[in-house]
Amino acid sequence: MRRHGPTQDIDESALTVTPPKRQAAGVTAVAVALARSVEEMGVVRTARSLARVNQAHGFDCPGCAWPEPTGHRRPAEFCENGAKAVAEEATLRTVTPEFFAAHSVAELAEKSGYWLGQQGRLTHPMVLRPGDTHYSPISWDEAYQLIAGELRALDSPDEAVFYTSGRTANETAFLYQLLVRSFGTNNLPDCSNMCHESSGTALTGSIGIGKGSVSIDDFAEADLIIVAGQNPGTNHPRMLSALAGAKAAGARVVAVNPLPETGLLGFRDPQTVRGVTTGVPIADDFLQIRLGGDMALFQGLGRLLFEAEDRAPGTVIDRAFVDAHCAGFAEYEKQCRDVDLDVVERATGLTRAELDRTADLLAGARNVIICWAMGLTQHTHGVATIEEATNLLLLRGMIGKPGAGVCPVRGHSNVQGDRTMGIWEKMPDTFLDALDREFGITSPRAHGYDTVHAIRAMREGRARVFFGMGGNFVAATPDTEVTEAALRGCSLTVQVSTKLNRSHLVHGRTALILPTLGRTDKDLRGGVKQQVSVEDSMSMVHLSTGRLDPVSEHLRSEVAIVCELARTLFGPEHPVPWARFADDYDAIRDAISRVVPGCADYNRRVRARNGFVLPHPPRDSREFRTTTGRANFAVNELTWLPVPEGRLILQTLRSHDQYNTTIYGLDDRYRGVHGGRKVVLVNPDDLAEFGFADGELVDVVSEWTDGVERRVRGFRLVGYPTPRGNAAAYYPETNPLVPLDHVAARSNTPVSKAVVIRLERHEHEVRA
Numbered sequence: 001m002r003r004h005g006p007t008q009d010i011d012e013s014a015l016t017v018t019p020p021k022r023q024a025a026g027v028t029a030v031a032v033a034l035a036r037s038v039e040e041m042g043v044v045r046t047a048r049s050l051a052r053v054n055q056a057h058g059f060d061c062p063g064c065a066w067p068e069p070t071g072h073r074r075p076a077e078f079c080e081n082g083a084k085a086v087a088e089e090a091t092l093r094t095v096t097p098e099f100f101a102a103h104s105v106a107e108l109a110e111k112s113g114y115w116l117g118q119q120g121r122l123t124h125p126m127v128l129r130p131g132d133t134h135y136s137p138i139s140w141d142e143a144y145q146l147i148a149g150e151l152r153a154l155d156s157p158d159e160a161v162f163y164t165s166g167r168t169a170n171e172t173a174f175l176y177q178l179l180v181r182s183f184g185t186n187n188l189p190d191c192s193n194m195c196h197e198s199s200g201t202a203l204t205g206s207i208g209i210g211k212g213s214v215s216i217d218d219f220a221e222a223d224l225i226i227v228a229g230q231n232p233g234t235n236h237p238r239m240l241s242a243l244a245g246a247k248a249a250g251a252r253v254v255a256v257n258p259l260p261e262t263g264l265l266g267f268r269d270p271q272t273v274r275g276v277t278t279g280v281p282i283a284d285d286f287l288q289i290r291l292g293g294d295m296a297l298f299q300g301l302g303r304l305l306f307e308a309e310d311r312a313p314g315t316v317i318d319r320a321f322v323d324a325h326c327a328g329f330a331e332y333e334k335q336c337r338d339v340d341l342d343v344v345e346r347a348t349g350l351t352r353a354e355l356d357r358t359a360d361l362l363a364g365a366r367n368v369i370i371c372w373a374m375g376l377t378q379h380t381h382g383v384a385t386i387e388e389a390t391n392l393l394l395l396r397g398m399i400g401k402p403g404a405g406v407c408p409v410r411g412h413s414n415v416q417g418d419r420t421m422g423i424w425e426k427m428p429d430t431f432l433d434a435l436d437r438e439f440g441i442t443s444p445r446a447h448g449y450d451t452v453h454a455i456r457a458m459r460e461g462r463a464r465v466f467f468g469m470g471g472n473f474v475a476a477t478p479d480t481e482v483t484e485a486a487l488r489g490c491s492l493t494v495q496v497s498t499k500l501n502r503s504h505l506v507h508g509r510t511a512l513i514l515p516t517l518g519r520t521d522k523d524l525r526g527g528v529k530q531q532v533s534v535e536d537s538m539s540m541v542h543l544s545t546g547r548l549d550p551v552s553e554h555l556r557s558e559v560a561i562v563c564e565l566a567r568t569l570f571g572p573e574h575p576v577p578w579a580r581f582a583d584d585y586d587a588i589r590d591a592i593s594r595v596v597p598g599c600a601d602y603n604r605r606v607r608a609r610n611g612f613v614l615p616h617p618p619r620d621s622r623e624f625r626t627t628t629g630r631a632n633f634a635v636n637e638l639t640w641l642p643v644p645e646g647r648l649i650l651q652t653l654r655s656h657d658q659y660n661t662t663i664y665g666l667d668d669r670y671r672g673v674h675g676g677r678k679v680v681l682v683n684p685d686d687l688a689e690f691g692f693a694d695g696e697l698v699d700v701v702s703e704w705t706d707g708v709e710r711r712v713r714g715f716r717l718v719g720y721p722t723p724r725g726n727a728a729a730y731y732p733e734t735n736p737l738v739p740l741d742h743v744a745a746r747s748n749t750p751v752s753k754a755v756v757i758r759l760e761r762h763e764h765e766v767r768a
């Protein structure tokens with residue numbers, strides 16, 4: 001175990017490439033997880049923390065939002081990547097005032113995100129005042145006064161932006177939006193704007209609620225599960241256990257992905273003895289689709305379902321469900337019957353046989369679940385694509401019955417809960433009315449900025465204070481050069497963080513780092529151990545209790561930071577009982593129970609062994625609270641992505657060794673990329689056509705209608721089985737290529753999965 005992080009940064013010239021792995025998880029995963037944990041935390045902390053992940057009385061894994069099984073929990077309900085997330089947070093390495101004294105901001109800004117994160121946990125509140133070269137310590141009180149002073153000096157509350165990342169627990173999220181609305185703005189952008197916003201938008205229009213309609217138990221009852229645009233082997237490894245379980249009960253799994261992701265094509269369950277010796281291929285069928293082809297796929301399947309119904313009337317379309325619950329069927333039928341299957345083949349890159357095979361499965365299945373993640377949401381037509389997937393389920397009556405439904409698989413462990421608690425720039429008036437009634441405040445009603453709008457507002461000087469509740473805004477957002485300039489234009493940037501990251505180094509005139517407790521840390525307030533609660537991807541709400549001793553006595557809980565800032569900003573006369581909330585999280589939950597729909601009796605229900613499930617009208621009673629009062633078939637003009645001559649379409653995605661902008665290591669084990677991250681995966685035939693050799697260094701240049709040249713340099717070409725015309729590279733290194741204004745229709749999500757690029761031979765820089 002080392003108390004200090006590595007001093008060397010990444011050496012991309014050490015990068016090696018091996019053939020992609022055929023199987024995921026298994027014993028190697030367990031060994032990797034344990035080795036990483038012991039190195040960061042030592043043996044005792046490792047045992048104490050990993051034994052508590054996702055247990056009924058433990059803490060919620062800060063990894064992903066996949067739910068815990070409701071019945072029997074196995075002794076180790078975590079995965080390799082969950083263990084890495086825990087080790088990253090529970091590390092004993094620290095970033096102290098001495099560290100900041102030894103490293104200037106300019107020097108740190110040259111380091112990679114990997115190096116920054118490896119230095120350890122932040123220990124003290126730090127400030128960078130105008131003209132300073134180094135961060136220096138500041139007391140908590142002074143920090144709050146500084147923030148309050150800058151906020152009060154604004155011409156309007158709408159000149160401040162309050163970002164949230166999805167690790168924030170329900171109690172914090174609720175108080176944070178209360179602070180922001182008490183201050184007078186709805187500028188509450190969050191990571192969801194870049195993530196599942198397309199899912200929320202589509203599902204709200206189609207079924208009246210922006211959340212998934214299945215529970216973990218439904219997986220065991222499904223007989224067809226489609227996993228589209230998702231890499232669970234890396235990003236939701238515990239989902240593989242659910243899929244393996246479903247298969248054992250007879251389900252078929254179809255993977256829809258441009259890449260042959262190892263986790264979907266082969267899986268060894270590390271938690272069963274059998275898994276150690278035999279692997280199960282998860283996917284029965286793999287549809288290697290072209291980037292952005294899913295909308296065409298779903299429309300094509302719609303047409304084939306209508307044709308199957310023609311051949312055997314009354315067997316495919318669930319007429320009773322459609323008549324009783326849906327609107328827009330006639331228009332949808334017309335759209336489907338007009339679909340040109342030749343176009344579908346071109347758009348998807350799939351054969352007619354593959355389409356027919358999938359349609360047959362879909363037509364014959366009793367219970368169908370469709371799962372998806374960023375491969376569907378981060379496209380211009382992300383909302384429409386998800387609507388088309390939902391159309392197929394509606395046609396077959398697959399919403400609101402056991403074993404079937406829509407399953408957007410969320411990313412951050414509490415991103416869904418944050419929304420439930422009011423983190424949204426356009427929360428409905430009913431919520432704001434309840435908030436005002438409870439606290440005697442007047443929340444603003446005008447909608448605020450989402451992530452993309454917030455960047456534009458900062459760029460144009462309309463927003464001047466940035467406050468980040470977790471996350472790494474500068475590195476996670478698109479168009480890095482534009483975003484960095486926007487942040488540098490602010491008068492104040494504040495980051496509530498556990499670890500050092502780039503958002504501390506690209507800063508406003510004054511900058512603050514406020515170090516906070518993480519999910520695994522013990523949270524004592526008023527001498528009492530406090531608990532927080534979270535909501536998973538399937539609307540289950542449960543408690544999370546940290547047990548490890550914090551690495552520094554100067555850390556504050558996020559709840560305490562919000563309450564103390566609010567007291568400084570609003571003074572002791574404010575109608576919200578901030579001081580009480582800070583010392584008694586039960587009091588916060590009581591307020592939540594009166595304001596947030598579905599949360600009545602929150603304190604009691606959240607303490608049940610598995611917590612409680614939030615209401616979901618379509619799932620619970622086939623009730624659809626849409627504009628028509630019915631489930632809506634959506635009709636969309638087909639969008640797909642032809643590849644421009646001499647160009648490629650690039651998706652930006654995660655390696656196996658990262659958590660968003662947090663880079664755990666340099667080993668994308670399943671894809672065979674080791675020791676570095678600057679790679680572009682390209683089909684070998686495209687390499688040959690463009691005259692490039694595998695392994696050659698290139699600059700990647702993105703092309704967008706604004707004519708601005710966006711370029712990243714010195715990336716290694718890796719021949720890889722991706723479809724012709726489609727390439728892949730890691731985020732966040734490639735975020736400079738994603739244009740800020742290239743966003744999904746209706747959800748405003750940056751299009752991170754379809755950047756038009758050209759490759760140029762890398763010329764080594766000649767220094768003058």
Ligand SMILES: Nc1nc2c(c(=O)[nH]1)N[C@H]1C(S)=C(S)[C@@H](COP(=O)(O)OP(=O)(O)OC[C@H]3O[C@@H](n4cnc5c(=O)[nH]c(N)nc54)[C@H](O)[C@@H]3O)O[C@H]1N2
Pocket residue numbers: 063064081195228229230231232234235236256257258259261289290291292293294373374375376379410411412651652653654655656658659660753
């Ligand atoms: N270990 C780990 N876990 C994580 C995260 C992490 O970074 N590390 N991040 C968390 C977060 S915030 C999120 S949102 C989730 C992300 O989970 P994922 O959505 O799985 O994340 P990505 O790596 O972006 O992978 C996108 C997948 O979609 C495929 N894809 C890309 N474009 C298309 C397309 O047009 N069509 C289809 N059908 N497929 C496509 C890609 O090949 C890839 O397999 O994971 C969460 N969990």
Ligand SMILES: Nc1nc2c(c(=O)[nH]1)N[C@H]1C(S)=C(S)[C@@H](COP(=O)(O)OP(=O)(O)OC[C@H]3O[C@@H](n4cnc5c(=O)[nH]c(N)nc54)[C@H](O)[C@@H]3O)O[C@H]1N2
Pocket residue numbers: 164165166167168191192194195196374378411412469470471472473476477478496497498499500501516517518519558652653654659660661662731732734735738752
């Ligand atoms: N090009 C491209 N861009 C993308 C994506 C993509 O696929 N491609 N994916 C998008 C998606 S899906 C998402 S969700 C966003 C992610 O965007 P963010 O959520 O903003 O980014 P993260 O990397 O998850 O944030 C990591 C930081 O959070 C802080 N942190 C960790 N735990 C805690 C905690 O408990 N409390 C507090 N206060 N801070 C904590 C640490 O300091 C750490 O450095 O990125 C988006 N950006």
Ligand SMILES: [Mo]
Pocket residue numbers: 191194195196410411412
């Ligand atoms: Mo995400």
